[in-house]
Amino acid sequence: MRLRFVLSQTFQGLSRNLAMTVSVILVTFVSLTFVGAAALLQIQVGNLKNDWYDKVEVSAFMCPASSATPACAGGEATQEQIDAIGDLLASESMTPYVDEVYLESKEDAFEAFQEQMADTVWAQSLTVEQMQVSYRVKLVDPEQYQIVADELEGRPGVEVVVDQREQLEPLFLVLNRTTLLSVGLGGVMIVTAVLLITTTIRLSAMSRRRETGIMRLVGASNLFIQLPFMLEGAIAALIGAALSVGGLLLGVRYLVEDWLASSTPWVQFVDTGDVLTVAPFLVLAAILLAGISSIVTLGRYTKV
Template sequence: MRLQFILSEIGIGLRRNLSMAVSVILVTFVSLTFVGAAGLLQLQIGEMKDDWYDQVEVTIYLCPQDSDVPTCAGGQISDEQTEALREELDSPAMADYVEAAYYESQEEAYDAFQERFADEWWAQGLTPDQMQASFRVALVDPSQYQVVADQFTGRQGVEDVRDPRAVVEPLILVMNRLSLVAAGIAGIMLLAAVLLITTTIRLSAMSRRRETGIMRLVGASNLFIQLPFMLEGAIAATIGAVMAVAGLWFGMRYLVEDWLAQSVQFIPYVGTDEVWMIAPVLVAVAIALAAISSVVTLSRYTKV
């Protein structure tokens, strides 16, 4: 009997404040979509870091014949200089930083270049003499790149020391900033959702003050009186959360997995599995919004 009464009260409240309930659903949907997008973006950044940093190789470019870099004033690197660099990379002093070092000759660099750009007409006119020999250095810890760079930068016979992170990190920085923007918008929308849920519950409570007064006179507890109002906000917020999860799933499924992942294939993408991973968090946030709004409102507007 009590359950039937509570359900009927919820139905009455939602019908009386239908437009406000729809507004709560839409605001919750938009705000939690931004929350979910910020979370997925952080997961994407983590995925990219794990994948790319594992593949990071420092490249030590050796002096070619005609370089204007001061360390290449003596012309092309000599065999003795190359061997000295190889021995230092393999030395115990570098063992904590260098996992492995591979020498790539001009001929090997030419073969790799031709294999990669075999279909490009402009690549056909190059010769092995125009390529650059290098050492490819795999690191024990990619974050220790600067130690290796400082060790070999400015050495005679070394033209340049490069790390792919110089390309990766600006992209990650942009994505981090986008994530912060999404989180900021989400915060504003969540505040709007709390205010709107509070207003909805307040209007519902005020419109039924006579009923709540009668319930209190016959001995109904505070929880029994307040529960229908709390559930109204929770139901509306949960529907918004479910819509946000569905929107994120469709976005990941059709925009990321079916389109972006096929167009740009060198990036490891998060997918729909990650949406299901953050879905409970979004639902929990929606319920928390309703709970906070209920606590703020009901203690005042259900008093008789």
């Protein structure tokens, strides 16, 4: 009997303040969608780092015949200098850092250039002798790329050392900043949702002062009086959370899995499993929103 009364009061309050209830649902939906998108984006950054950092190479380009860099003032790298770099990379001191070493000759570089730039004027004008020898070094731990780079830089015959990680860091920086932007927008919307839930509960409590007064007179407990108002906010917030999870599932399913993943199969994108991993936290956030709003409001408007 008591449960039926509490539920009837709850749904009566929701129907009385239907416009505010819909507003709470929509704001909660938008705010938690931003938060969920930020979490998924951070998972995506982690996936990219795991995939690409394992493929990071340090490339040591040997001096070509016509280099204008100060490191190549002595002219084209000699065979002794090329062999010295190979011996250094194969030495015991570099074993903990170097996984594999690949020597790309002028002929190999010319063949690769012709394949990649076959439709350009450069492909017709360059010759094998104009290419440069290089070492491609795969690392045991990509995080220790700087150690290998420091060992190679400044060696006789080495023109430049290129770390592929430096090319990836700007991408990860943009993604991380996008995550922070999503979190910031989600935070603003969460504050808005708290204020709306608070307002909804306050209006509902003020419109039912007579009923709560009668309940006080007959000895109803504080929890029994406040429970319908708490449920109103919780139901609205949970509906918003459900819409957020549903929106993220649809977005990942059709935009990421069906579109992005099919066009770029070599990239490990987030999937619906990641959304389901994030979903409980979004539901918990919705419950916390309703709880905080109830605590702020009910103590003032329904206290005994």
